[in-house]
Amino acid sequence: MSSDESNHTEEELKIVQEDELMEQEPVSLEDLDASDIDDEDGDLILEQKVTINNEAALKRITEEFRLKDLPWIETMAVTSTEPIELEDVHDDLKRELAFYQQALEAAKIGREKVKATGLPFTRPDDYFAEMVKSDEHMEKIRQRLLDETAGVKASEDAKRQRDLKKFGKKVQVEKLQERQKKKSEDMEKIKMLKRKRKGAEDFSTEDFDIELDGGADDKSNKKSKRGGPSKREKKDSKYGFGGKKRHAKSNTAESSADVGGFNPKKNKAPFKGQAKRPGKAKRANNRNRK
Amino acid sequence: MASVYKSAKAGETSENKSNGTVDRRINKQRVLLLSSRGITYRHRHLMNDLEAILPQAKKDSKLDSKSHLHILNELAELSNCNNCIFFEVRKRQDLYMWISKTPNGPSAKLHIQNIHTMDELKLTGNSLKGSRHMLSFDKNFDASPHYQLLKEMFTQVYGVPKGARRSKPFIDHILSFSIVDNRIWFRNYQIVEKNPTNTPGYTAKDEDDITLVEIGPRFCMTVIRVFEGSFGGSTVFENPEFVSPNMIRATHRREKATKYNSRQAAQTERKAKLKEAEGKESELSTRKVFG
Numbered sequence: 001m002s003s004d005e006s007n008h009t010e011e012e013l014k015i016v017q018e019d020e021l022m023e024q025e026p027v028s029l030e031d032l033d034a035s036d037i038d039d040e041d042g043d044l045i046l047e048q049k050v051t052i053n054n055e056a057a058l059k060r061i062t063e064e065f066r067l068k069d070l071p072w073i074e075t076m077a078v079t080s081t082e083p084i085e086l087e088d089v090h091d092d093l094k095r096e097l098a099f100y101q102q103a104l105e106a107a108k109i110g111r112e113k114v115k116a117t118g119l120p121f122t123r124p125d126d127y128f129a130e131m132v133k134s135d136e137h138m139e140k141i142r143q144r145l146l147d148e149t150a151g152v153k154a155s156e157d158a159k160r161q162r163d164l165k166k167f168g169k170k171v172q173v174e175k176l177q178e179r180q181k182k183k184s185e186d187m188e189k190i191k192m193l194k195r196k197r198k199g200a201e202d203f204s205t206e207d208f209d210i211e212l213d214g215g216a217d218d219k220s221n222k223k224s225k226r227g228g229p230s231k232r233e234k235k236d237s238k239y240g241f242g243g244k245k246r247h248a249k250s251n252t253a254e255s256s257a258d259v260g261g262f263n264p265k266k267n268k269a270p271f272k273g274q275a276k277r278p279g280k281a282k283r284a285n286n287r288n289r290k
Numbered sequence: 291m292a293s294v295y296k297s298a299k300a301g302e303t304s305e306n307k308s309n310g311t312v313d314r315r316i317n318k319q320r321v322l323l324l325s326s327r328g329i330t331y332r333h334r335h336l337m338n339d340l341e342a343i344l345p346q347a348k349k350d351s352k353l354d355s356k357s358h359l360h361i362l363n364e365l366a367e368l369s370n371c372n373n374c375i376f377f378e379v380r381k382r383q384d385l386y387m388w389i390s391k392t393p394n395g396p397s398a399k400l401h402i403q404n405i406h407t408m409d410e411l412k413l414t415g416n417s418l419k420g421s422r423h424m425l426s427f428d429k430n431f432d433a434s435p436h437y438q439l440l441k442e443m444f445t446q447v448y449g450v451p452k453g454a455r456r457s458k459p460f461i462d463h464i465l466s467f468s469i470v471d472n473r474i475w476f477r478n479y480q481i482v483e484k485n486p487t488n489t490p491g492y493t494a495k496d497e498d499d500i501t502l503v504e505i506g507p508r509f510c511m512t513v514i515r516v517f518e519g520s521f522g523g524s525t526v527f528e529n530p531e532f533v534s535p536n537m538i539r540a541t542h543r544r545e546k547a548t549k550y551n552s553r554q555a556a557q558t559e560r561k562a563k564l565k566e567a568e569g570k571e572s573e574l575s576t577r578k579v580f581g
Contacts, residue, residue: 052525052526053436055435057526058439059438061439062435062442065395073452074317074451074452076423076425076461077424077425077427077441078426078427079429079432080426082429083433083469084428084429086470095470095475099466099475103426103466104502106424106466107479110424110426110461121460121461123421125487129418129419130419131417131418132342132343132416132417133408138416140411141411141414
């Protein structure tokens, strides 16, 4: 080390220790050993990591090896106007955005400066030269981007389809419910009508032009009493009232001619044929169901 | 014969110089780029990427020694370099990057983490091989002296000097250095000027607009120490926040070990407790009364 440089370092050390008001020979922190530190209170931590930050020396060194009096175009270094400050370093998106903005600002400033010197900045489209990444690599990147977009599209399609299916089901259920509701409403209406008719016999039924039970109207009109036929009527029908009682159960000419209830197939054992083995798809389906 | 030719040639060039063809390069920077032994593929790819974006760099073969780094000064001198980037790999996993102004210093040792190389398909930009790039520094670099020093060093080492031998005439990418979380983050972006072919819906408003596309590589540097000399000399800055990866791994292992130890201790404690709870046999214990 030259004498000039050693002078420098001594000066620096003095500067460092001036504020501590120590009147000793300058000793660097590494050279101190445990006995040099006076521990009157007994609570000094001797193993504390001594870190070095010799600011004066740093400044001097920087000044020594700095590139001086060079036009900007030699280095093309741009310092941002705003320091980056992030709340959370682990927020990738915000962090990268900050870096991007810093670089973008620099690129804009730099481009103006380069153009001011008259040097070319933009690469013309017909200038072909070796690139940092090969064509095969760029093709891979392009393929990946395509795959990615295709994947996104496919997943979106699938999602839409699922939603549609869900929606379709909903519609179906709604329709069924509506039908059910309508049915019950109709029934309610009919009941109401019936009740009304019963309640207001005297009123003309012209307003309600609905045929309820086919031709049963007359009968129901005849039997106006609530609770059906009377006891007498029942007994009459059971034991008979008036008319001939004999031969009521014997055949007549008409009954013997009537074969309405006869079915020749009824007595035969039905032919089922061989039990058929279901088709393959059906079998697979059945198996799955289990 | 060859030596005669060489000497003749040398005489010629020196004459040329004296005749007035002056080398117009003012900023002469050449970077020696090499690694130690035991480098992994990812680190090697990163080194190749750096070589690709630095046309003034000269790659050398791996250095055998990790302790005698001062020979790097001689190596740099042998290959006419006044800067050196040295990748020191420890335990085949930790990468340290030495950046040095050979032969007189200063130099800095940085720990490299979060490496993404240019091969990654997510980084879609591209640029000319050997085109000069601009350097973008965060304002934070001016905040403290050691960052100022590093900024100057990065400017010289990572900047491509004008008229460098293999450099190409256009400027199509930008290196950015930012300080976040007491680390230096390195990014490399392609500069895309908007024109009708690359911008759908191009309007006159987009005329001078620029977008950036990341090319890679990206990594993150933590300063460990700054030395006054090149690969040695007195330390002028030491990062108090730096924790060596060895320490971190050791702590992890110790934590794991304590997990086992504490479980064992808990088990013995429980056994003792149970034994105590059993109680002693007395006159009135069930076995005596009904047994």
